[in-house]
Amino acid sequence: MNLVNPGNTTAAAPRASAAHLADLKDVVRSELELDTETTVLIQQLACAEPGCPPVETVVAVLGTSRRSWKFSTPTTDVTTAALRDVIAKYPRGREHDHDD
Amino acid sequence: MTTTIDDRVPVTVITGFLGSGKTTLVNRILTENHGRRIAVIENEFGEVGIDDALVLDAEEEIFEMNNGCICCTVRGDLIRILGALMRRRDKFDQILIETTGLADPAPVAQTFFVDDEIRDRLRLDAIVTVVDAAHVLDHLNEIKPEGVENESVEQVAFADRMLLNKTDLVSEEQLAAVENRLRSINRGAGIVRTQNAKVDLAQVLDIGAFDLQRVLTDDPAFLEQDDHQHDQSVSSVGFLIDGDVDVEKLNSWLGELLASKGVDIFRSKGILALAGQDRQYVFQGVHMLFDGTEGRPWGEQESRTNRMVFIGRHLDREALEAAFRACLVDA
Numbered sequence: 158m159n160l161v162n163p164g165n166t167t168a169a170a171p172r173a174s175a176a177h178l179a180d181l182k183d184v185v186r187s188e189l190e191l192d193t194e195t196t197v198l199i200q201q202l203a204c205a206e207p208g209c210p211p212v213e214t215v216v217a218v219l220g221t222s223r224r225s226w227k228f229s230t231p232t233t234d235v236t237t238a239a240l241r242d243v244i245a246k247y248p249r250g251r252e253h254d255h256d257d
Numbered sequence: 258m259t260t261t262i263d264d265r266v267p268v269t270v271i272t273g274f275l276g277s278g279k280t281t282l283v284n285r286i287l288t289e290n291h292g293r294r295i296a297v298i299e300n301e302f303g304e305v306g307i308d309d310a311l312v313l314d315a316e317e318e319i320f321e322m323n324n325g326c327i328c329c330t331v332r333g334d335l336i337r338i339l340g341a342l343m344r345r346r347d348k349f350d351q352i353l354i355e356t357t358g359l360a361d362p363a364p365v366a367q368t369f370f371v372d373d374e375i376r377d378r379l380r381l382d383a384i385v386t387v388v389d390a391a392h393v394l395d396h397l398n399e400i401k402p403e404g405v406e407n408e409s410v411e412q413v414a415f416a417d418r419m420l421l422n423k424t425d426l427v428s429e430e431q432l433a434a435v436e437n438r439l440r441s442i443n444r445g446a447g448i449v450r451t452q453n454a455k456v457d458l459a460q461v462l463d464i465g466a467f468d469l470q471r472v473l474t475d476d477p478a479f480l481e482q483d484d485h486q487h488d489q490s491v492s493s494v495g496f497l498i499d500g501d502v503d504v505e506k507l508n509s510w511l512g513e514l515l516a517s518k519g520v521d522i523f524r525s526k527g528i529l530a531l532a533g534q535d536r537q538y539v540f541q542g543v544h545m546l547f548d549g550t551e552g553r554p555w556g557e558q559e560s561r562t563n564r565m566v567f568i569g570r571h572l573d574r575e576a577l578e579a580a581f582r583a584c585l586v587d588a
Contacts, residue, residue: 178373194337196336196337198333198336198372199373200322200371202329203512203515215329217333219320219333219336219337220318223320
């Protein structure tokens with residue numbers, strides 16, 4: 158049981174379930190046709206450093222072809238459809254989920 | 258009484274400045290007849306090739322999830338290698354990671370907090386820092402340019418246990434001075450004096466040093482009030498406070514604290530009495546990343562005493578303690 162969750166400063170940012178994380182990782186792997194050796198990382202961050210949004214979700218593929226995508230929302234709010242769309246649009250990664 | 262069995266693979270991280278004796282320690286661990294099968298991940302090519310030992314070389318892949326923020330930095334190489342190792346889970350009993358002398362311990366430690374698959378299958382058992390008794394004060398006192406971290410201070414601050422090595426090269430007075438300095442940075446990590454990194458492996462492997470309960474059993478004085486420090490140096494703050502904690506207040510405070518001060522708070526540990534819970538809540542964090550689980554049940558006659566420890570820079574004991582007291586149900 159994870160009773161304390163300091164990333165959860167506003168009750169709007171609980172941790173995602175293992176099933177949701179697995180679904181998101183499956184999307185990354187299938188969209189990019191990654192092998193099982195390639196590491197996919199999904200992490201919700203709450204950071205008050207300058208330049209960091211209060212809560213965001215980082216989706217990353219590590220290794221030689223490293224790339225990442227960022228969502229300014231908790232992981233629970235990142236849907237498989239949204240992730241699939243972003244990866245299809247920006248297969249080489251994108252640091253922001255909004256138009257600059 | 259039910260006991261939760263933690264069957265995750267214990268991982269020991271060995272850190273220490275260049276020349277402190279890390280590789281000697283690793284070689285000793287691999288060659289001693291202790292009956293454990295150990296997989297070794299090392300950064301530098303060494304001549305370690307021991308039967309029944311898996312030795313993998315890692316090339317540092319620092320992954321900053323947020324640009325330049327140390328709180329959000331992990332080691333991509335470790336995640337990948339640990340994932341590969343776990344596919345050979347039947348080949349070893351525990352994992353040893355030897356870092357380079359200049360490696361920042363934070364991304365290594367944080368790696369065990371970020372990935373759900375790693376968290377579920379591996380347990381960071383301890384960060385063991387090897388210290389060269391003859392040279393460590395010079396390293397600790399070295400003034401770095403602004404914005405550049407003093408790696409040896411961080412390695413000491415992150416330690417769960419310190420091997421004060423090469424004790425034969427200095428006098429007893431010097432050893433005492435070194436130990437005082439090490440404790441001023443990290444009061445909680447036990448110090449073991451060694452020569453040629455010769456140590457009882459029970460002091461290094463599977464020691465559960467990330468388990469605050471065991472730390473307190475080994476050293477009940479760990480949380481005692483230390484001299485107040487309110488300067489820029491790295492220090493530790495620990496306190497014991499009776500009473501039930503309001504989870505919502507705690508979440509709010511810890512969330513804000515670790516988000517705003519996560520850069521300065523290297524390590525945090527705690528055993529908490531959450532309101533309405535029969536079991537202890539045990540947590541540990543590295544910078545802003547944090548994990549917690551239920552611990553053992555509180556004893557019927559046991560006082561519900563919360564224990565908190567912070568190690569880091571610019572720590573303000575009074576402010577931390579007052580903020581924690583404000584999280585109590587009766588506050």
